[in-house]
Amino acid sequence: MTAGVAVFDRQTGTFTEQLNPAMQFRSASVVKLLIALDYLWNRGPTYEIPAGDRTQLNSMLRSSDDDAASDFWVRNSGGAIVTRMSDELKLSDTTRPPTGQDGM
Numbered sequence: 001m002t003a004g005v006a007v008f009d010r011q012t013g014t015f016t017e018q019l020n021p022a023m024q025f026r027s028a029s030v031v032k033l034l035i036a037l038d039y040l041w042n043r044g045p046t047y048e049i050p051a052g053d054r055t056q057l058n059s060m061l062r063s064s065d066d067d068a069a070s071d072f073w074v075r076n077s078g079g080a081i082v083t084r085m086s087d088e089l090k091l092s093d094t095t096r097p098p099t100g101q102d103g104m
Contacts, residue, residue, distance in 0.1 A: 022093050030094075032060050034085040035072045041088065 004020040015021075036057055040047075049057065060068035073081065079096030086094040 024093070029064060031082065032064065032069050034094075035069055035076070035081055036061055037089075038076055038081045038085050039072060041085075 002020065002023070002025075004023045004025060005017060006015055006019075006021045007017040008014070009016050039053070039057065056065070056068040056071060059065040060072070082094065082096040085091070086096075
């Protein structure tokens with residue numbers, strides 16, 4: 001197995017450990033986190049998540065539910081989710097799927 005790890009100390013503002021920090025990996029679970037963040041990003045603290053969306057978000061994050069992730073992916077512009085969240089979170093090595101493979 002090949003792994004990439006970066007441990008960032010927020011108090012010192014430095015990385016304490018790094019192993020393959022810029023290596024590319026296909027990581028569906030990270031995309032699920034980006035999907036959830038994108039869904040919530042601009043809604044504000046008083047936003048009430050509709051019951052159906054809450055059920056799907058829970059299933060997507062707790063059980064890695066691909067069908068729930070696919071629903072949010074399609075509803076919220078697919079690969080644009082990755083672009084938006086990469087920009088917001090300053091994830092310089094995270095990119096959307098290649099053109100023509102948006103469903104990956």
